[in-house]
Amino acid sequence: MTMSDDARANMEWAEWFQGNYRLMTDEEKALARARLERRYSREYGKAVSVDGTPAQEGVLMGYALNIKKCIGCRRCAKACVEENNQSRGKDQEIEWIRVLKMEKGEFSQEKMNQGYPEGLGIQVGGNAYSPAGVVLEGEHYYQPEAVPEKDSAYMPIACMQCEKPPCVKVCPVRTTYREADGPVVIDYNWCIGCRMCMSACPYWARRFNWSDPKLPKEAMNPVTHYLGNRPRMKGVVEKCTFCIQRTRKGRYPACVEVCPTGARKFGNLLDPNSEVSRIIARKNVFRLKAELNTFPKFFYFMD
Amino acid sequence: MKIPAFLSAALLVAMLSFSSAWAEPVKCFESRKGASEVTQRTIGENLTNVKCSPKTGAVLWWSDPFDGTVPMGDMPVQDANFNSEKAVVKPRSDKLGLLPLCGNTCHTGVLPKGFPQNKDTRQLVLMHQAIVLDSTKLPHGRGNIWCLDCHHSTQRNKLVDHRDNPISFDQPQRLCGKCHGEVYRDWREGIHGKRIGEWASTGTKRWFVCTECHNPHNVQHGDRNRGFAQHQPEAAPALPKGLKTADHERRKSGAASH
Numbered sequence: 180m181t182m183s184d185d186a187r188a189n190m191e192w193a194e195w196f197q198g199n200y201r202l203m204t205d206e207e208k209a210l211a212r213a214r215l216e217r218r219y220s221r222e223y224g225k226a227v228s229v230d231g232t233p234a235q236e237g238v239l240m241g242y243a244l245n246i247k248k249c250i251g252c253r254r255c256a257k258a259c260v261e262e263n264n265q266s267r268g269k270d271q272e273i274e275w276i277r278v279l280k281m282e283k284g285e286f287s288q289e290k291m292n293q294g295y296p297e298g299l300g301i302q303v304g305g306n307a308y309s310p311a312g313v314v315l316e317g318e319h320y321y322q323p324e325a326v327p328e329k330d331s332a333y334m335p336i337a338c339m340q341c342e343k344p345p346c347v348k349v350c351p352v353r354t355t356y357r358e359a360d361g362p363v364v365i366d367y368n369w370c371i372g373c374r375m376c377m378s379a380c381p382y383w384a385r386r387f388n389w390s391d392p393k394l395p396k397e398a399m400n401p402v403t404h405y406l407g408n409r410p411r412m413k414g415v416v417e418k419c420t421f422c423i424q425r426t427r428k429g430r431y432p433a434c435v436e437v438c439p440t441g442a443r444k445f446g447n448l449l450d451p452n453s454e455v456s457r458i459i460a461r462k463n464v465f466r467l468k469a470e471l472n473t474f475p476k477f478f479y480f481m482d
Numbered sequence: 483m484k485i486p487a488f489l490s491a492a493l494l495v496a497m498l499s500f501s502s503a504w505a506e507p508v509k510c511f512e513s514r515k516g517a518s519e520v521t522q523r524t525i526g527e528n529l530t531n532v533k534c535s536p537k538t539g540a541v542l543w544w545s546d547p548f549d550g551t552v553p554m555g556d557m558p559v560q561d562a563n564f565n566s567e568k569a570v571v572k573p574r575s576d577k578l579g580l581l582p583l584c585g586n587t588c589h590t591g592v593l594p595k596g597f598p599q600n601k602d603t604r605q606l607v608l609m610h611q612a613i614v615l616d617s618t619k620l621p622h623g624r625g626n627i628w629c630l631d632c633h634h635s636t637q638r639n640k641l642v643d644h645r646d647n648p649i650s651f652d653q654p655q656r657l658c659g660k661c662h663g664e665v666y667r668d669w670r671e672g673i674h675g676k677r678i679g680e681w682a683s684t685g686t687k688r689w690f691v692c693t694e695c696h697n698p699h700n701v702q703h704g705d706r707n708r709g710f711a712q713h714q715p716e717a718a719p720a721l722p723k724g725l726k727t728a729d730h731e732r733r734k735s736g737a738a739s740h
Contacts, residue, residue: 225528253716258542261533272720319719320728325712429680437542439513440710441676452683454672
């Protein structure tokens with residue numbers, strides 16, 4: 180099969196039988212990337228680069244989000260799609276960022292003992308009929324004329340880039356792993372599509388390509404990374420990588436750059452002068468589902 | 483004597499509008515509508531300087547974050563822990579349209595007869611009602627400040643500090659920071675506000691100045707929530723396959739969702 184006259188067949192054979200990206204030698208990695216560059220350039224009709232910049236020493240990427248500033252405009256989610264070559268359109272739309280709308284609730288003395296189910300005295304986080312605003316439930320599909328709406332709070336959620344990621348733990352083929360500088364990545368070629376990671380993820384941060392991704396040629400972003408936004412195939416899981424193709428080159432992630440309120444911050448947790456380090460030092464910070472010991476590198480904060 | 487509000491508003495809109503968004507070049511706004519627009523243009527093969535949202539007209543993606551920027555200039559702050567040479571901003575003073583003209587014709591400091599001879603707060607009847615309806619009740623500072631506390635009285639293309647020194651419109655933070663000191667400190671250190679470019683603490687960044695995100699003329703505004711004017715959101719994500727509505731997400735409380 181390797182000796183086939185069909186260039187495409189050769190390429191596909193090589194892709195199917197390549198090793199796990201993590202275990203490849205540098206030469207093998209370069210070959211695999213060059214192969215992909217050729218293939219994508221032909222498929223999308225433009226010069227596509229597949230980068231392989233490894234993690235830098237002394238960098239641990241961290242993210243911070245000011246939940247008091249989020250206005251629920253969803254520009255982050257759309258910018259992410261533009262940048263990271265997600266599938267779009269009615270048949271299969273994939274967005275890595277979800278923006279939850281929650282009602283603003285309040286804690287009051289009279290309601291402290293009210294809970295659900297009624298009468299059992301079990302406090303489940305605010306009365307179900309008067310939300311306390313801290314329960315992780317809300318709407319994704321809100322579509323008002325204008326945001327922010329009165330008495331609403333918004334909480335964007337994407338991959339938390341855990342230090343102890345449950346998704347990595349359960350992956351039977353070890354296609355997903357955590358890079359030394361923070362992001363949890365997927366070697367799409369090695370993914371078998373079992374979706375164990377999706378059920379293990381407590382943050383609903385992973386998406387599955389049920390069919391061939393719909394990525395228009397003209398909208399395709401040609402600056403890609405092997406572990407990041409290169410076009411995915413049917414049957415693989417994908418997720419946020421802190422825009423590895425940008426951040427490894429020094430640029431901010433796409434969602435940080437479009438946030439109109441500056442709610443999103445990104446920086447190096449090991450650098451005391453970075454934006455996130457200063458936020459953690461100075462602001463009220465919390466992490467989602469901290470009790471699960473996943474140690475997210477995504478911090479929510481308030482002024 | 484009294485000019486109908488709609489007339490003066492229409493006049494202002496006609497005078498101040500830079501050029502219609504429906505003219506040939508695609509214009510989209512950067513942070514908020516009404517401030518810092520960019521014109522979409524091609525800068526390479528299949529590459530535009532920005533990508534705009536087809537739904538809301540907001541910038542969704544910058545190809546070159548430093549396009550059209552200039553060094554921010556000095557920020558006289560003691561113990562400032564940043565490298566101001568690496569800070570760039572998008573200049574706004576050259577896009578001010580009519581403001582320089584105002585200082586040359588009427589507001590030169592030599593006030594003609596009949597014009598108020600001091601800087602005291604007064605009701606404006608002829609102009610600027612499109613910006614703020616009642617200048618004695620500016621929705622900023624809860625009625626304690628008015629136009630000339632921020633705008634220079636004779637150089638209309640400048641802001642003014644507390645000692646009557648002009649401040650460039652490119653550096654509104656030097657004015658805003660006088661009252662909003664804590665926010666200013668956070669902004670300087672990258673906690674507050676928006677920056678694009680390089681994320682390393684020593685990297686070059688384009689800083690968004692105060693007025694690119696906040697409208698100083700209506701910071702306190704009726705239906706607003708958390709300090710930002712309302713605007714149209716991007717489209718909702720696609721519903722899960724087989725679902726026609728998102729009613730399953732609604733709580734039964736009957737609280738107004740949507």
